[in-house]
Amino acid sequence: xxxxxxxxxxxxxxxxxxxxxxxxxxxxxxxxxxxxxxxxxxxxxxxxxxxxxxxxxxxxxxxxxxxxxxxxxxxxxxxxxxxxxxxxxxxxxxxxxxxxxxxxxxxxxxxxxxxxxxxxxxxxxxxxxxxxxxxxxxxxxxxxxxxxxxxxxxxxxxxxxxxxxxxxxxxxxxxxxxxxxxxxxxxxxxxxxxxxxxxxxxxxxxxxxxxxxxxxxxxxxxxxxxxxxxxxxxxxxxxxxxxxxxxxxxxxxxxxxxxxxxxxxxxxxxxxxxxxxxxxxxxxxxxxxxxxxxxxxxxxxxxxxxxxxxxxxxxxxxxxxxxxxxxxxxxxxxxxxxxxxxxxxxxxxxxxxxxxxxxxxxxxxxxxxxxxxxxxxxxxxxxxxxxxxxxxxxxxxxxxxxxxxxxxxxxxxxxxxxxxxxxxxxxxxxxxxxxxxxxxxxxxxxxxx
Numbered sequence: 001x002x003x004x005x006x007x008x009x010x011x012x013x014x015x016x017x018x019x020x021x022x023x024x025x026x027x028x029x030x031x032x033x034x035x036x037x038x039x040x041x042x043x044x045x046x047x048x049x050x051x052x053x054x055x056x057x058x059x060x061x062x063x064x065x066x067x068x069x070x071x072x073x074x075x076x077x078x079x080x081x082x083x084x085x086x087x088x089x090x091x092x093x094x095x096x097x098x099x100x101x102x103x104x105x106x107x108x109x110x111x112x113x114x115x116x117x118x119x120x121x122x123x124x125x126x127x128x129x130x131x132x133x134x135x136x137x138x139x140x141x142x143x144x145x146x147x148x149x150x151x152x153x154x155x156x157x158x159x160x161x162x163x164x165x166x167x168x169x170x171x172x173x174x175x176x177x178x179x180x181x182x183x184x185x186x187x188x189x190x191x192x193x194x195x196x197x198x199x200x201x202x203x204x205x206x207x208x209x210x211x212x213x214x215x216x217x218x219x220x221x222x223x224x225x226x227x228x229x230x231x232x233x234x235x236x237x238x239x240x241x242x243x244x245x246x247x248x249x250x251x252x253x254x255x256x257x258x259x260x261x262x263x264x265x266x267x268x269x270x271x272x273x274x275x276x277x278x279x280x281x282x283x284x285x286x287x288x289x290x291x292x293x294x295x296x297x298x299x300x301x302x303x304x305x306x307x308x309x310x311x312x313x314x315x316x317x318x319x320x321x322x323x324x325x326x327x328x329x330x331x332x333x334x335x336x337x338x339x340x341x342x343x344x345x346x347x348x349x350x351x352x353x354x355x356x357x358x359x360x361x362x363x364x365x366x367x368x369x370x371x372x373x374x375x376x377x378x379x380x381x382x383x384x385x386x387x388x389x390x391x392x393x394x395x396x397x398x399x400x401x402x403x404x405x406x407x408x409x410x411x412x413x414x415x416x417x418x419x420x421x422x423x424x425x426x427x428x429x430x431x432x433x434x435x436x437x438x439x440x441x442x443x444x445x446x447x448x449x
Contacts, residue, residue, distance in 0.1 A: 077186075077428070078428065081429065082124075085449075086121055086124055086125060089117075089121055090121055093114070093117050093118065093121070096114065097114060100114075150375075150377045150381060150383070150426070150430055152379070152381060152396060154430060154447060155405070155447075155448045156405055156406055156431075156432055156445040156446065156447055156448055157445060157446050157447075157448045158406065158409075158416045158445075159415035159416050160406070160415050160416070160434070160443035160444055160445045160446075161415075161443070161444045161446065162415075162441050162442070162443060162444075163190065163203065163206075163433070163442050163443070163444045164176065164190055164192060164201075164203040164210060164441065164442040165179070165439075165440050165441035165442060166439070166440070166441035167440075168440065169440045170440075171197050173201075173209040173210050173211070173212070174208060174209050174210070175440065176192065176194050176197070176201070176210075176440045176441065176442075177194060177195070177196035177197045177440060178194075178195050178196040178437060178438075178440065179192050179193060179194050179195060179422070179423070179435045179437065179440065179442070180193045180195050180229075180230045180231060180422050180423055180435060180437070181193045181230060181231030181232060181244070181273065181323075181373075181422070181423040181435065182232075182423040182424075182425050182433060182435050182442060183232055183233050183234050183425060184425050184426075184427050184433060185234055185236075186428065187204075187205065188204075188205040188427055189202055189203065189204050189205065190202070190203045190433065190442060191213075191232050191234060191241065192210070192232070192435070192442065193229045193230050193231050193232050193243070193244070193423075194210075194229075195228050195229060195230055195246075196228070197215075197216070198215050198216070198217075198218065198219045198220075198225065198226045198227060198228065198229065198247075199212050199214065199215035199216035199226060199229070200212070200213055200214035200215055200226070200229060200232050200241060200243060200254070201213070203442070213241070213254075213256070213257075213259065214226065214229075214232075214241060214243060214252075214254040214259060214262060215229060219247070221248050222261075223261040223262055223263070223264070224260060224261040224262075226243065226245050226247075226248070226252070226262075227245060227246070227247025227248045228245075228246045228247035229243050229244065229245050229246065229247075230244045230246040230271070230272060230273075231243070231244040231271070231272070231273050231274055231423075232244070233274060233275065233276055234256070235253070235256075235276065235279075237279050238253075239255070239256045239257065240253050240254060240255055240256050240259075241253070241254045241255075241256050241259075242254075242265075242274065242276065242282070243262065244271040244272065244273065244274050244284075245271075246270065246271060246272065249267070249268055249269060249270055249271075250264045250266060250267050250268075250269070251264070251265050251266035251269065251271060251274065251282070251284070252264055252265065253265050265297075265298075266282075266284070266295060269284055269286055270286050270287055270288040270289070271284045271285065271286060272285045272286070272287040272321070272322050272323070273285045273322060273323045273324050274324075275324055275325065275326055276297075277294075277326045277330070279297075280296065280297055281294050281295065281296060281297065282294070282295045282297060283295075283305065283324055283326055283332065285321040285322060285323070285324050285334065286321070287320045287321055287322060287337070289307075289308070290307050290308070290309075290310065290311045290312075290317065290318045290319060290320065290321060291304060291306060291307035291308040291318065291321070292304075292305050292306040292307060292318075292321055292324055292332060292334060292345075293305060305332055305345060306318065306321070306332050306334055306343070306345040306352060307321060307334075313339045314351075315343075315351040315352055315353070315354075316350060316351040316352070318334060318336050318339070318343070319336060319337065319338040319339045320336075320337040320338045321334045321335070321336055321337065322334075322335045322337045322371075322372055323335045323371075323372055323373045323374050323385075323423075323424075324374070325374045325375060325376050327376055327378070327380075328378060329346075329347065330347040331344055331345065331346050331347060332344070332345040332347075333345075333355070333374055333376050333382070334352070335371040335372055335373070335374050335384065335385075336371070337370055337371065337372070338370070339357075339358070340357050340358070340359075340360065340361045340362075340367065340368045340369060340370065340371065341354050341356065341357035341358035341368060341371070342354070342355050342356040342357060342368070342371055342374060342382060342384055342395075343355065355382060355395065355397075356368060356371070356382055356384055356393070356395040356402060357371060361388075363389055364401070365393070365401040365402050365403065365404075366400060366401040366402075368384065368386050368389070368393070369386060369387065369388035369389045370386075370387040370388045371384050371385065371386060371387065372384075372385040372387045372421065372422045372423070372424070373385040373421075373422060373423045373424030373425070373434075373435070374424065375424055375425070375426060379397060380397030380398075381394060381395070381396055381397060382394065382395040382397075383395075383405065383424065383432075384402075384424075385421045385422060385423070385424045385434065386421075387420055387421060387422065388420075389408065390407050390408065390409075390410070390411045390417065390418045390419060390420070390421060391404050391406065391407035391408035391418070391421075392404070392405050392406040392407055392418075392421065392424065392432065392434065392445075393405065405432070405445075406418075406432060406434065406445045407421060407434075413439050415443075418434060418436050418439070418443065419436060419437065419438035419439045420436070420437040420438040421434045421435065421436055421437065422434075422435045422436075422437045423435035429447060430447050431444055431445065431446050431447055432444070432445040433445075
C-alpha cells in the first residue's frame with residue numbers, strides 16, 4: 001500500500017509539473033500577444049486590413065492614372081480637330097477683313113457682322129459643342145467619363161461615300177456579302193460582320209480592300225470558324241474582338257491582331273446584338289427568347305434586364321429584339337423589331353417605355369418599319385435605322401415623331417439611297433456609317449458643316 005501511495009504521489013507531482021509548464025507556455029504566449037497588441041496599437045498602419053486597403057488604393061490610383069491618360073489623349077485628339085476647324089474659320093474671317101480694308105468700302109453693318117463672327121469663334125475656342133465631361137457616381141467608377149454628344153441641329157450630306165464593299169456581292173477582299181453589325185475604332189477602322197462570308201473584316205480608313213481578322217475559313221463550328229456572324233465589338237482593354245456568332249449560338253472572343261482562332265465565352269444564346277458596358281458587362285439580345293440579358297464578363301452570372309415574358313407587344317414584352325444600346329445611366333434601349341418600335345428600359349425596370357414608333361408599321365414620321373441599329377446620345381436623342389423605309393431617323397427625347405437624317409429617297413444604290421439599312425455607327429467626328437445590307441456596302445454620311 002505504501003508503494004501504491006508513493007506511485008500516486010509521484011504521478012500527481014509529474015502532472016502538476018506538466019500543468020505548470022503548460023501554464024508557463026500560455027503565459028509566454030500571452031506576453032508575445034501583448035507585445036503584438038502593443039505594436040498594433042502603436043503602429044496601426046501595419047495591420048493586414050490597412051495593408052489591403054493600401055494595395056487597393058494603389059491599384060485604384062494606377063487605374064485612375066491610366067484612364068486619365070487615355071482621356072487626355074482622347075481630348076488632345078478632339079481639341080486638335082476642333083482647333084483646325086476654328087483656324088479655317090479664322091482664316092476666312094482674316095481674308096474677309098483684308099478684302100474689306102483693301103476695297104475701302106464698308107459700313108457699320110459690315111463691322112457688326114465681322115464682330116459677331118469673331119465673338120462666335122471666341123466662344124467656340126473654349127466650348128467645344130460636342131464634348132463634355134460626365135461624372136459617374138456609381139460605385140464601380142473611379143474617374144469621370146467623356147461622352148461625345150451629337151448636336152440636335154447637326155446635319156449630314158445626303159450623298160454618302162462608300163467606304164467598304166460596294167463592288168457587288170462576293171467574297172473577294174473588296175466585296176461584302178450581306179453585312180450586319182459594324183463597329184469603328186478611334187483610328188476610323190471599320191470592323192464588319194460580313195455574315196454570309198462567315199468572317200469579320202477590318203477596313204482601314206480610305207482602304208480599297210478589307211482584311212480578314214476572324215473566321216474566313218468557311219462556315220463551321222470549329223474554333224477557327226464562324227457561322228453567320230452578326231455583330232462584332234471591340235474590347236480595347238483586352239485588345240480583342242467579341243463576336244456574336246449567330247449560327248453557332250455562341251459568343252466568341254477573338255484576338256484583335258493576328259488571331260488564328262477564337263474562344264467561346266458564352267454558349268447556347270441566339271445573340272442578335274451585344275454591347276459592352278464599363279468593360280465589365282455584356283448586354284445580349286436574344287431574338288428567340290425575346291429578351292435581353294446582362295452577363296458578367298468572365299463569369300456565368302447573368303440577369304434579365306428586358307423582356308423575358310414571351311413574345312408580345314405589352315410593355316413588359318418584346319417581339320424579336322434586335323439591336324441594343326446602353327447609356328451612362330445604364331438604361332437599355334432596344335429596337336423591338338416586329339413591334340416596329342424602340343423601347344427604353346430604365347435600370348431595374350420591370351417594363352419599358354416606347355421612345356420611338358409604336359404606332360404600327362408605316363411610312364409616316366410617327367412610325368417605323370422594322371427598326372434595326374440604334375444610337376442614343378447623352379441628351380437622350382435617338383438615331384435609328386428604319387430598315388424597310390430605307391432611312392435613318394432621329395427622334396429628339398420626348399418627341400412624337402422623328403426626322404429623316406439620311407436616306408428616305410426610295411430604295412436603290414445611288415449615293416443618296418439605301419437598300420435595307422441595318423447596322424449604324426458614328427465616329428468621333430459624328431460622321432454616320434450605315435451597313436447597307438442589300439447593296440453589300442458601308443455608306444459614310446459626312447457631317448455637313
